[in-house]
Amino acid sequence: EADIYQTPRYLVIGTGKKITLECSQTMGHDKMYWYQQDPGMELHLIHYSYGVNSTEKGDLSSESTVSRIRTEHFPLTLESARPSHTSQYLCASSPSGQGINQPQHFGDGTRLSIL
């Protein structure tokens, strides 16, 4: 059973607010990822990290930012939320150095709704 946790599970908030979505994993995985997913649609990678102090932008442009100060923690921040940010955000992690067959382990996701 994967140990990766996201909070909050649901968030409804007004336009212009600063938001931080939390993601933590207890598996010691070096690689972590953030995906954005609209309802019924595919996942798009928006950020990823090789390890501490490493952050990279993904394939889908996003106004969000991430940080990786500790191995286990990979928070995502929106400085000023807008209705277009309404979506589900999924965090994942995977181990390093064990080949391409290692699956990414996902958290339960945060469903974000901006009014």
Add this chain to the structure above:
Amino acid sequence: AQKITQTQPGMFVQEKEAVTLDCTYDTSDQSYGLFWYKQPSSGEMIFLIYQGSYDEQNATEGRYSLNFQKARKSANLVISASQLGDSAMYFCAMRETYTGFQKLVFGTGTRLLVSP
């Protein structure tokens, strides 16, 4: 760039029957990995099964099996003896390797509905 295609937006199956969910992929890599994930309505992504491009045997995990046809670039998921709890979205994904980071590229998914 690598691409995953899932042409079935929705599938219906009766309980206890088998169902095949289609997935085709496009890549120029020789080494790649294919994954299937299940996403219930609650939103989490659950890893089901993996197939490596050099694996000679089709992968199996309990009621899940992967029909891997490398020449056709297809990696269809077969669920045997469907259960009501199998109703969910199913995503096929490919791991890119040339970047060294091994990002996952996802298809658009297939919604499976299992009826009693």
